[in-house]
Amino acid sequence: MALVLVTGASTGLGLATATTLAADGHDVVLHARNAGRLDDASVLEQMYGVVYGDLSQHDETVQVAQQANAIGAFDAVIHNAGVMRSRDALAVNVVAPFVLTAVMSPPGRAIFLSSGMHLSGSPRRLAPDFSDPARTSYEDSKLFITAFALALARLRPQTRTHVVDPGWVPTRMGGPSAPDDLDEGHATQEWLATADEDAIDPPTGAYWYHRTTRAPHPAAADPGFQDAVVRALEAHTGLELTA
Template sequence: MALILVTGASTGLGRDTANALADGGHDVVIHVRNRARLTGADGTARWKDVVIGDLAELDEIHDVARQARRFGRFDAVIHNAGTMRSPEAGIVNTVAPYMLTVLMDKPGTLIYLSSAMHRSGSTDLRRLGTGTASYSDSKLWVTTLALAVASRWEGTSSHAVDPGWVPTRMGGAGAPDDLAAGHQTQVWLATHHDVRPGTGGYWHHRQVQTPHPASQDEDFQDRLIRALESHTGVPLV
């Protein structure tokens, strides 16, 4: 049985991921933006606990990390929360995963939700500071973050996952990919120890793919980490 945190778990892929993990007998802590997001007949009964906070606000990201630290070291953290809206995309999709990664105890496994759209993202990190990052930018950056952490944190596995374009509220009803398959890679990575590569993978439907070259470039990884440290005042150590 593993202790696992899933962010953005009120609906969509996050809720599907949390449900699958709970059904597998794991202790699941879910994150939701606000208490009103806790809907459905099951309420909070199936979760070990709930942490609450708006990941578009730096102060609330700090508070979510504080709440999560009460549980000690997680076996896995799944950074699922995301938005396609600007200007929140850069903060929710990149800054929040970075801050939670740094401010919480190092888990056994880190999983960051990416997207095939990361391939059209920009390496212009000035967009981070100006709040002009697009969804594609933010997904390139969080993919880069996942691979940067993989090379820096011995003892913690770090992966990025493209769940596909699935028919969630964010993906839209016409999205062509399989919703049922959208959460399965995250669940598998969080609960299996025989994954190859053991860290630094970019995954789609449990298959390793080659991400945007910038995400694997050590110079760009360094620039991204420095930009995130400067933006948040929180160093990656």
């Protein structure tokens, strides 16, 4: 049995991930922006706990991390929360996972949701976008979070860290005509969070699609670019990612 935090779990893949893990007997802490985001509040009866906060806001993201720390040491954190076509893409998809990682006690495992669309991201657009977040595309944001996750795997080897492309699945974000399987869209992150360590190969630092490793964007795999992303996030947030 694992203690798992799932961010952005009021709807879509996050909700499916949280409820499946809970049904499998794990202690799940559900994160939502606020209580009103839950279409069915009875889902909380299945959860070990709940934390609230708007991940587009720095102070509220810090508070989410503090709420999580008050619950205890997590076996796994699944960074599922994300937005697509929004000026908050940089804040929610990249800055918030960094802030949670910097403020929370390190979990045993960290799983970050990316997207196959990160392959279309540009590694040249990081620095200017903090002053103009609306310029950051979804593709760029997923490139940056992929690079950050792979940096974390290198800088914190005690936390087994992976990146997941869930595919284009029929959620509110993906739309009803999305071609990928919804169950497959959350199965990989559940497996990475809870499987026996010797069942996951490589044990850390991989980019996954449906339990199969794939090559990420070359920039995301470049330690130089990874370090540049970390430095930019540290400067922007005033938080340090301790090794």
